[in-house]
Amino acid sequence: MYTDKVLDGIDLTINQGDVVAIIGPSGTGKSTFLRCVDRLEKPETGTITIDGETQDLAHIYGKDLTELRKKTGMVFQNFNLFSKKTALQNVMEGLIVVKKMKKEEAERIAREQLKNVGLLDHANHYPRHMSGGQQQRVAIARALAMEPKLLLLDEPTSALDPELVGEVLDTIKKAANEGYTSGYDYSRLQNPTREHLEKIVASLEEGIxxxxxxxxxxxxxxxxxxxxxxxxxxxDEDLYGGSVRLFHSINVKNGLTFTSVDLSSVDVEDYIQDNTKAIYAETPTNPMMRVSDLKELSKKAKKHELLLIVDNTFLSPYFQNPLKLGADIVVHSGTKYLGGHNDTLAGFLITNREDIQEQLRFIIKTTGATLAPMDSWLILRGIKTLGVRMDRAQENALKIAHFLEKQEYVTRVLYPGLESHPGYELMKKQARGFGSILTFEVDSKERAYHILENVKLIQFAESLGGTETLITYPITQTHADLSREELDRNGITDRILRLSVGIEGAEDLIADLEAVLKKIK
Incomplete structure (x- = not known):
């Protein structure tokens, strides 16, 4: 049963242990039912039976029920928000403290109730980032989650915009009369496995x-x-070829414009226009392993009110966290290191800004390219071994890079873990590791073909980030759609090879490369 402002006509029985929920200004209902009743219009009719004792509402108006509450063990709850807790934490708190519910079950029910009041997308928001109306609805969700015997709204219009009052009351009526949903109405919108995965990836990248x-x-x-x-x-002019294809073939058609520059060496401010909205970077880049200064890019992006978007696939959150360096959005191909086994596909967007979060949540709901439950589970499985895989693969990559530097037919080795790499010192400042991708150049196309055709343990395939070591030929694989001008500008020639180093024995991988290089005539 619920009421707002007027208690007339209620015939209510409250037993020991029942919850009486009171929603009102700070201080209301902290200890007594009286404090809320005092704020309501004096009732003329109706009764209330508390633990077998029936009284007219008019009779108890103005009387303190503190002693009765203590004797009966009734639970009186004030549902104002606490400034240091998120909406989800607020709703969960009552269930955990009052109903002694386990955290997992409390979270499930809390999400159901936030959905009932239209605030599921605000679950991780703090009150200071919410309107008064939104705060009031969170308080209502908190109260409904505990299935109170009586829910009192103390002048709800004081915190709600007028047009929201009807919506909130309709929500309460519906919840009271029809029960609650499971909280996962349709898997495209959300499912428990994907939701769990999203929380873990957000925490790894330190986003909201x-x-x-x-x-x-x-x-x-x-x-x-x-x-x-x-x-x-x-x-950045040196990006994954699929990203470039999307930008130039699809997004340009839809009215966006792009300027490609070497973000590792130019002053990005020289290329900012009146209509510039974002800077999009990879670091290290694919496949030429250039390293950009993310803090400096962030500083300039914020100066001009631009978004800084960083594809962090190559290093994973284990080695680098762009949000901590000033980025607004982080991109991952979860197919790669997060999955780690080359047996599923996935992608992620992570942000630390609530306005962007709301935009992206609406977009993913509307466009629908969400991750399926089984694929979510496979990525969760991969993340469990992310650290050990990244450490081992990086160790192998450095050994292979040193080996390749000494080979007669290898003209260039690009790996930021080498002290000779121009981005080596910067990587030490902004990342915790160098990753396990390296690019090298041989002295002829024929030698490149020979290597691709004769490696045994290393597999010639287009991907990266798995347990297996893969060798890729960018000019015909990952960057096949780039123009000749773009390839030349980035130095992607028919002599360039890219290695995604796996977790096999480094000695075995080096032996494979050594054997194939010895066969070159």
């Missing part, structure tokens, strides 16, 4: 939210929906 997509390219495609025709984006 992560959104799981069916692939990395699905994530980037959705990300571009936050922009509108006429917007301009500065992108």
């Amino acid at each position: 939210d992560a959104l799981a997509f069916s692939t990395g390219m699905a994530a980037i495609t959705a990300l571009m929906e936050i922009f509108k025709p006429g917007d301009h984006i500065i992108i």
Whole structure:
């Protein structure tokens, strides 16, 4: 039963242990039912039976029920928000403290109630970032979660916009009359496995939210929906070829414009236009392993009110956290290191900004390229071994890089873990490791072909980040759609090979490369 402002006509029985929920200003209902009743219009009719004792509401008006509450063990709850807790934590608290519910079950019910009041997307928001109306609805969700015998709203219009009052009361009526939903109405919108995965990825990147997509390219495609025709984006000229294809073939058609620059060496401010909205970077880049200064890019992006978007796939959150360096959005192809086994596809967008979170949540719900439950489980499985895989693969990569530097037919080795790499010192400052991707150049196309055709343990395949070591030929695989001009500008020639180093024995991998190099005539 609920009431707002007027108690007339209620015939209510409250037994020991029943919850009486009171929603009102700070201080209301902390210890007594009286404090809330005092704020309501004096009732003329109706009765209340508390633990077998029936009284007219008019009779108890103005009387303190503190002693009765103590004798009966009734639970009186005030549902104002606490400034240091999120909406979800507020709703969970009553269930854990009053109903002694386990955390997992309390969270499930709390999410159901936030959904009932239309605030599931605000679960991780703090009161200071919410309107008065939203705070009031969180308080109502908290109360409904505990299934109170009586819910009193103390002048709800004081905190709600007028147009929301009816919506909130309708929500209460519906919840009271029809029961609650499971909280997961449709798997495209959310499912428990994906939700669990998103929380883990958000925590790894130290963001407030992560959104799981069916692939990395699905994530980037959705990300571009936050922009509108006429917007301009500065992108690194050395990016994954699939990203470049999307930008130039799809997004340009839809009215966006792009400027490609070497973010590791130029002053990005020289390329900012009146309509520039974002800077999009990879560091290290794919495949030429350039390293950009994320703190410096962030400083300039914030100066001009631009978004800084960073694809962190190569290093994973184990080695680098762009949000801590000033980025607004982080992109991952979860297919790679997060999954780690080359047996599923996934993509992620992570942010630490609530306004972006809300935009992206609407986009993923509307466009629908969400990650399926089984794929979510596979990524969760992969994350469990992320640390040990990254450490071992990086150790192997450094040994292979040193080996390749000494080979007669290898003209260049690009790996940021080598002291000779121009980004070595910067990587030490902004990352905790160098990763396990390296690129090397041989002295002819024929030698490149020979290596691709004769490696045994190393597999010639287009991917990265798994337990297996893969060798890729960028000019015909990952970057096949780039123009000749773009390839030449980035130094991607028919002599360039990229290695994604796995977790096999480093000696075995080096022996495989050594054997194939010895066969070169």
